[in-house]
Amino acid sequence: MKELTIEATPENVDTVIEFVDEQLEAYGCGMRAQMAIDVAVDELFANIAHYAYNPDTGYATVRVDVLKDPLSVEITFIDHGKQYDPLAKEDPDTTLALEDRPIGGMGIFIVKKSMDEITYEYKDGKNILTIKKNI
Amino acid sequence: MTVTTKMDGTKLTVSAEGKLGTSAAPELEKAVKDNIGGVTELVFDFAGLEYMASAGLRVLLSAAKVMKKQGGMKIINVTPPVMDVFTFTGMADVLDIETE
Numbered sequence: 148m149k150e151l152t153i154e155a156t157p158e159n160v161d162t163v164i165e166f167v168d169e170q171l172e173a174y175g176c177g178m179r180a181q182m183a184i185d186v187a188v189d190e191l192f193a194n195i196a197h198y199a200y201n202p203d204t205g206y207a208t209v210r211v212d213v214l215k216d217p218l219s220v221e222i223t224f225i226d227h228g229k230q231y232d233p234l235a236k237e238d239p240d241t242t243l244a245l246e247d248r249p250i251g252g253m254g255i256f257i258v259k260k261s262m263d264e265i266t267y268e269y270k271d272g273k274n275i276l277t278i279k280k281n282i
Numbered sequence: 283m284t285v286t287t288k289m290d291g292t293k294l295t296v297s298a299e300g301k302l303g304t305s306a307a308p309e310l311e312k313a314v315k316d317n318i319g320g321v322t323e324l325v326f327d328f329a330g331l332e333y334m335a336s337a338g339l340r341v342l343l344s345a346a347k348v349m350k351k352q353g354g355m356k357i358i359n360v361t362p363p364v365m366d367v368f369t370f371t372g373m374a375d376v377l378d379i380e381t382e
Contacts, residue, residue: 157304157305158305160303160304160305161301161303161305164301164303178363179362179363179366182332182333182363182366183333183363183366185301185303185333186303186333186334186335186363186367189303189304189335189337190335190336193303193304193335193337196304239371241370241371241372242372242375243372243376244376245343245346245347245350245376245377246347246350248343248376250340250343250344251336251340253336253339253371254335254336254337256370256371257335257336257367257370257371260370261366261370
C-alpha cells in the first residue's frame with residue numbers, strides 16, 4: 148500500500164495520476180484498464196479540488212492498494228472537507244439530444260460505468276471514496 | 283497534452299495528443315474558442331489521444347452545440363479508451379465519431 152497526501156488543487160491532478168500510474172507499473176496493467184483508472188482518478192481528485200474545501204483549500208490523501216485473486220487495484224480518496232456523497236447524485240440522462248444536453252455533470256457517472264466497484268462513507272469527519280478495478 | 287490547429291478555408295482541424303483531463307482541457311477549449319468563428323467544418327483528430335475525462339467532454343459538447351448552428355463537426359481516429367467515454371455517456375449517439 149502506498150499513499151500520497153497532497154493539497155487538493157486542480158493543478159495537482161496530474162501529480163496524483165502519475166503517482167497512481169507508478170504504483171501500477173509493476174503489474175502489467177492493460178492499457179485500456181489503466182486509462183480508465185487515470186480518468187477515474189482525474190474525475191475524483193478534480194471533484195475534491197473543486198468542491199471539498201471551496202472557497203478555502205485543504206489536503207487530500209490518495210491510497211493505492213493492489214490486490215490479488217483477481218488482480219485488482221483499489222484506490223481510496225480521503226478528504227476532510229464538506230460532507231459530500233457523489234454517489235447520491237442522480238445519474239444523468241444519456242439519451243438526450245445534443246441541443247438538450249447540459250454541459251458537465253458526467254464525471255462521476257463515467258467513474259461508475261468504468262470501475263468494478265465504488266463505495267462512499269463519511270466517517271470521523273472524512274469523506275472516504277473507494278474505487279476498485281480488476282486489471 | 284499537445285494541441286495543434288490547422289485552418290483550411292473554413293475547415294478547422296484540431297489535433298490533440300496525450301492526456302485530455304482536468305489540467306489540459308482549458309488548452310483545447312482555447313484552441314476551439316480562438317478559431318471557431320466562421321468555421322463550417324470542425325474536425326477533431328484524436329489519433330494521439332491516450333484518454334479523455336469529462337473535462338474534455340465538456341469542451342466537445344460546447345463545440346458541437348456551436349457547430350450545429352454553423353456547419354458540421356466530426357471526431358476522427360478515436361482510440362478505444364476515448365471511445366469508452368463516448369459510449370458510457372451516450373455521446374457516441376449524438377456526435378459524428380470515427381474510430382481508429
